[in-house]
Amino acid sequence: MENIKSLPIEKKFNWNKLKDILLPFLALAILVVVFSIMNENFLTGNNISNLLRQMSILLIVALAGTLVILIGSIDLSVGSIVTLSGTIAALTIPTMGVWAVFVGMAIGMIAGMINGLIFTIFKIPSFLVTLGMMSAFAGLSNYISQGKPITFFNQSFSNLAQGALIPGIPNLFLFGIICFVVMYLISTRTVFGRNVFAVGGGEKVAALSGIKINRLKVIVFSISGILCGLAGALLAARIGAGTPRMGDPYLLDSIAAIVIGGTALSGGIGGIQKTIIGVLVITVLSNGMNITGIHPYIQEIVKGIVVVAAVAVTTDRNKFSLTK
Structure with a gap:
């Protein structure tokens, strides 16, 4: 009886999960609930349509960041890649038309690949690489545009973001959902996706199991760039121009969405399916604060606090012997 009692009891309820x-x-x-009480227009059809439109580009950028964070890295240049891709897409619209979307995606892929190659070849931490390239990409986009908006008049291209193929559902939302489904399938139904989680969970173990770490990292950063390039082209279509620094707000918002959803910055924990919940939280928070008239500076304070709180909740401290 004593031996039986001393056996560990299997935990059937995992509170942490x-x-x-x-x-x-x-x-x-x-x-x-709070914003519905504060403003009766919050749950109206028009505002729900606005919410779907607002969340879409953020969702695409957050999906890009999620993949990078899952391998234990981070990409601080996502906002600048959005700006650069949107700027060049806007420049090519007169000759390319709607195909300028693919120009934006190609620019994003190149930018992401540059990040990945510098990161893996020179063994520089991704934080420092993408911090530097954030400035470089932003400077390049400003040089191309001369610091001025690049406007265009192409209704077909604008309809990619402003139209509604299905009545009541913005085209932007369809783009966001398609990207979500594709990235979810890649991350959960492919060997590549399993390798991403393996590298994030333990890079040394993953290398011993035969995973080509450097190649995987370059591919991850390239995919992230493609998504940011698509987001940049769609953002240009939405606002009717490629403007300086138009992608900047998406850096903080995407990281906030990722960690709120439950993907840990330490890597290997979380996933694409969690990011979409974080995107909804950030979008509802931003939209609700706008519609209730909260001062923009106060909104920035709230978002900053939300990011810190989310990181505190989702960080796996067992992976770190020392916090510094």
Whole structure:
């Protein structure tokens, strides 16, 4: 009897996993209730359509960042890649028309590949590489545009973001959902996706198992760039121009969405399916604060606090022997 009693009891209830799943949904529900009470227009059809439109580009950029974070790295240049891709796409619209979307994606892929190659070849931390390239890409886009908006008049291209192929559902939202489904399938149904989680969970072990770490990292950063390039082209279509620094707000918002959803910055934990919940939280938070008239500076304070709180909740401290 003593031996039986001394055996460890199998845990049937994992509170930590349940908490990770429920907290983002709980935060989203609370925000919806609070903003609905504060402003009766929050849950109207027009505002819901605005929410779908607002979340779409952020979702695409956050999907890009999620893949990079899952391997234990980070890309601080996503906003600048959005700006650069959108600027060059806007320049090529007069000759390329709607095909300028692919120009934006190609520019994004090149930018992401540059990040990945510098990161892997020179063994520089991704934080420093992408911090430097954030400035370089932003400077390049400013040089190309001479610091001025590049406007265009192409209704077909504008309809990619401003139109609604399905009544009541913005085209932007369709782009976002398609990207989500594709990235979800890649991350959960392919060997590549499993390798991404393996590298994030333990790079040395992954290398011993035969995974080609450097090649995988370059591919991940390239895919991230493609998504940011698409986001840049769609953003240009939405606002009718390629403008300086138009992608800047998406850096903080995408990181906030990723960590709120439950993907840990330490890598290997989380996933694409969690990011979409974080995107909803950030979009509802931003939209709700705007519609209720909260001062823009206060909004920045709130978002900053949200990011810190989300990182504190999602960080796997068992991976670090020392916090510095």
